[in-house]
Structure formats: C-alpha cells, structure tokens
Amino acid sequence: MERIPILRMGDVLLVSIQVDMHDRLAQTLQEELAERVVKDRARGVLIDISVLEIVDSFIGRLLGRIASISRILDAETVIVGMQPAVSITLVELGISLDGVRTALNVERGMELLASSISLRTQE
Amino acid sequence: MGLESNSKLVEVLGEKGRVSLNDWKEAQWAAIKIRREPITEEELYREASDFMSLFQQAVKEAFLSDIRDPVWLKMREMLSALSISRARRGFTPTEMATFVLSFKQPLFEALKQAHGTDSGALLSDVWMTTVLLDKLGLYCVEEYQKTREAIISRQQKDLLELSTPVVQLWPGVLTLPLIGTLDSERTQLVMERLLQKIVDTGSQIAIIDITGVPTVDTLVAQHLMKTIAAAHLMGAECFLSGISPQIAQTVVHLGVKFGDIVTKATLADAFGLALKRIGLVVIKKSGE
Known part of the structure; x- marks a missing residue:
C-alpha cells in the first residue's frame, strides 16, 4: 500500500507529499503523524505540498485537522510550498486554514519552526 | 426572387449601360470631402468602380435577392474588406451605409430612362434593386460593427494587461498597484x-496598493480579502495600503471587516513596515 514517508529532523517531523492525495491516503497520514508526534516527541511538523497540484475540500480540511491535532500534542504545524492554483481553490472553497502557519518553501518553514520552538522552550 | 422578363436592369448595367459611374463618384466624394476624411479621391473612385463591376457581374450571372448566395461571394468579400478599413479609419456607420445606398440614385435614374413610359416595369425593377441594395448596405453596417467590436475587445484586453503590473520593491517585497475599478474577472x-x-x-x-481604486464596495473588499487569504x-x-479617508469611511459604513489584515494609509508606510518585517533598517548616513 502507498504510504507517505514521515522523516524526523531533530525536533521536527518532515512530511513531503509527492503523490496525488486520495482520501484514504490522507486519513492514514493523519493517523501515522499523530502517532509519530507522540512517539518522537516532536515539537514541530512541516508539511511540504509544493508538488501537489490538486487539493479538494476534504484534503484541505484534513490539513487543518492535522494542524489542530499536532497543536494539542504540543507540536506546531507549518505548511509550505502551496501552489497559487491550490491556494485560490482553497480560498474559493472557503477553507482558510486558520491556525496553520504557512511558508513559501521548506527552508523558510524550517526557520519559522526553529524560531517558534526556541521561543516556546524559553517559556 | 428572380428578374421579371421585361426588366432592363441587366441592360442598364451592361457595357453600353447608362448608369453614370462618374455622377455617383462625384456625389460620394462631395459628401465625404466636407469632413476631410483621410481618404483620397482616387481611392474612393477605385472602390466605387470595384463595387459597380462586382454588382454588374453578379446581376448578370443571376439576379438573386439573397446576398448569402455564392453569386455574391466576391461582393461580400469586397464589402467586408471595405468596412474593416473604414471602421479603422473612423468612418461613421452612416457613411459606411451611404456608400452602398447612394448607388440607388444613379441606378434609378438610368432605369427611368431605359423604361420610358412603362411605369409598371420600372416600379418592379426599382423595388428589386432597392431590396438588394438595402441588404448590401445592412451587410456593410454589420461588418463595420463586427470590426468595431473586435477593436473594443482588443483594447479591453490591452487595458487589462497594462493595469495589473506586479513590481518588486525590494528583494522579498512585492507591490501590486491597483488602478481602476475592480471586477471579478480582473x-x-x-x-x-x-x-x-x-x-x-x-x-x-x-503590498496591495489601492490608491488608484476609485470606490471600494463589499464585492471589491471581498475580492481583496480572498487575494490576501x-x-x-x-x-x-x-499589506493593504493607499486607503483614502473617503474609502476608509465607506468601508466602515458598509461594515466590511478587514480582520487581521495589516492596513496602512500610504504605500510608504507599508513599505517601511515590510522592511522591518524582513529585518532591514534604513539608516541616514552620518555627517550628511
């Protein structure tokens, strides 16, 4: 069965979605990611969707759900590399992904996570 | 509808025809000269001669009042080329139609002379040619209209292209100066x-700068917010900048909520904030 790999880099879990997301795959990703956040004690989750060309309302909402789940488990989510067409679609669908941080690319996303993690560690 | 047996239309248009091409040309030239249109006398004469010879040809071949018939193909091509060139030069539709319709006068005159006292045959010929020339005239106007519409739609497209530049103010900072009314398509x-x-x-x-947007209604505000989202x-x-006092009042009056969106009165303010966000500081050189 197709799976989306979850990589660990220090405190951050890195997910790069390289295939077309279908509902089952997305559901599996949500479950696995929740487990990994707990198991690896991750403080941040970075989801790269730069090659994703089609996002429907289900996937859009699921991204928001993943972020909420991670937040409860004390990990911040950053979604990076969203394509213009995808972002227009999501806005038109009325999915604003409140509470999810976004960045232009993986590099920026990592910077964002690093600064927010260090901030939270200080507290 | 074909020609009546006693018709003299072919005859008057023939080699020894009595239709005075010169009179027609002169009349047209006189009508146009007043406006000093950018058209030369020779050009007008050539067009008139072309029209006349094509008309003769088509009438001789088969008199058909349906101008969509292949007999009229050459005439239609000529008229549509003519309409296009005249539409581009700024002729009015009336002038365009007059080109064809004014042909009636010399033609009727010739018919009158050819028929003599046979008023019944004259009337039927006059009616047939009137129907035909009216159709050709309308065809001209239609072609003229099409050309004008094509010009307008091209200009609209050009305007759209021109009015939506995205410029880079600094590495990492873009600005979109919006000018004119915002509709859904734009x-x-x-x-x-x-x-x-x-x-x-x-x-x-x-930075989306709306200095050049005259009015902001709920729809425009919604469009802007979608873009920002x-x-x-x-x-x-x-950031949203260039909000005039007038627009600020309108927006509040309409009850539009910009939420978390950063709004600034001027582009300069927004640019200053942008530099701050990317960690840059502008410092005045000391001693100057």
Whole structure:
C-alpha cells in the first residue's frame, strides 16, 4: 500500500507529499503523524505540498485537522510550498486554514519552526 | 426572387449601360470631402468602380435577392474588406451605409430612362434593386460593427494587461498597484499574477496598493480579502495600503471587516513596515 514517508529532523517531523492525495491516503497520514508526534516527541511538523497540484475540500480540511491535532500534542504545524492554483481553490472553497502557519518553501518553514520552538522552550 | 422578363436592369448595367459611374463618384466624394476624411479621391473612385463591376457581374450571372448566395461571394468579400478599413479609419456607420445606398440614385435614374413610359416595369425593377441594395448596405453596417467590436475587445484586453503590473520593491517585497475599478474577472487575473510572482521571486511580503481604486464596495473588499487569504496560504504576508479617508469611511459604513489584515494609509508606510518585517533598517548616513 502507498504510504507517505514521515522523516524526523531533530525536533521536527518532515512530511513531503509527492503523490496525488486520495482520501484514504490522507486519513492514514493523519493517523501515522499523530502517532509519530507522540512517539518522537516532536515539537514541530512541516508539511511540504509544493508538488501537489490538486487539493479538494476534504484534503484541505484534513490539513487543518492535522494542524489542530499536532497543536494539542504540543507540536506546531507549518505548511509550505502551496501552489497559487491550490491556494485560490482553497480560498474559493472557503477553507482558510486558520491556525496553520504557512511558508513559501521548506527552508523558510524550517526557520519559522526553529524560531517558534526556541521561543516556546524559553517559556 | 428572380428578374421579371421585361426588366432592363441587366441592360442598364451592361457595357453600353447608362448608369453614370462618374455622377455617383462625384456625389460620394462631395459628401465625404466636407469632413476631410483621410481618404483620397482616387481611392474612393477605385472602390466605387470595384463595387459597380462586382454588382454588374453578379446581376448578370443571376439576379438573386439573397446576398448569402455564392453569386455574391466576391461582393461580400469586397464589402467586408471595405468596412474593416473604414471602421479603422473612423468612418461613421452612416457613411459606411451611404456608400452602398447612394448607388440607388444613379441606378434609378438610368432605369427611368431605359423604361420610358412603362411605369409598371420600372416600379418592379426599382423595388428589386432597392431590396438588394438595402441588404448590401445592412451587410456593410454589420461588418463595420463586427470590426468595431473586435477593436473594443482588443483594447479591453490591452487595458487589462497594462493595469495589473506586479513590481518588486525590494528583494522579498512585492507591490501590486491597483488602478481602476475592480471586477471579478480582473481580480481573478490580479490574484493569479500576484500569487505566481510570489512563487517566482520567493517574496515574503506583498503590498496591495489601492490608491488608484476609485470606490471600494463589499464585492471589491471581498475580492481583496480572498487575494490576501490565498497569499497567506502560500506563506506570504499581504499589506493593504493607499486607503483614502473617503474609502476608509465607506468601508466602515458598509461594515466590511478587514480582520487581521495589516492596513496602512500610504504605500510608504507599508513599505517601511515590510522592511522591518524582513529585518532591514534604513539608516541616514552620518555627517550628511
């Protein structure tokens, strides 16, 4: 069965979605990611969707759900590399992904996570 | 509808015809000269001769009142070329139609002379040619209209292209100076351009400047907010600048909520904030 790999880099879990997301795959990703956040004690989750060309309302909402789940488990989510067409679609669908941080690319996303993690560690 | 047996239309148009081409030309030239249109006398004469010879040809071949018939193909081509060139030169539709319709006068005159006292045959010929020339005249106007519409739609497209530039103010800072009224189609284009430019330049900040937007209603506000939301999803922050006191009052009056969106009165303010966000400081050189 197709799976989306979850990589660990220090405190951050890195997910790069390289295939077309279908509902089952997305559901599996949500479950696995929740487990990994707990198991690896991750403080941040970075989801790269730069090659994703089609996002429907289900996937859009699921991204928001993943972020909420991670937040409860004390990990911040950053979604990076969203394509213009995808972002227009999501806005038109009325999915604003409140509470999810976004960045232009993986590099920026990592910077964002690093600064927010260090901030939270200080507290 | 064919010609009556006692028709003299072919005869008057024939080699020894009595239709005075010169009179017609002179009349047209006199009508146009007053306006000093950019058309030469020779050109007008050539067009008139072309029209006349094509008319003769078609009438001789088979008199058909349906101008969509292949007999009239050459005539239609000539008239549509003529309409296009005249539409581009700024002739009015009336002038365009007059070109064809004024042909009636010399033609009727010739018919009158050919028929003599046979008023019944004269009337039937006059009626037939009137129907035909009216159709040709209307065809001209239609072609003229089509050309004008093509010109207008091309200009609209040009305007759309010209009015939506996305410029880079600084590495990482884009600005979109909006000018003119925002409708759905334009907003869509603007949104796509901005988002694509954000990807291409890897900019973190985009400033939408609405100094040149005369009015902001709920629809425009909604379009702007959609654009800003889409940019946010991609990881770029959008500022809104150039909000005039008038627009600020209107927006509040309409009850539009801009929410978390950063708004500034001037582009300069927004640019200053943008520099701050990307960690840059502008310092005045000491001693100057």
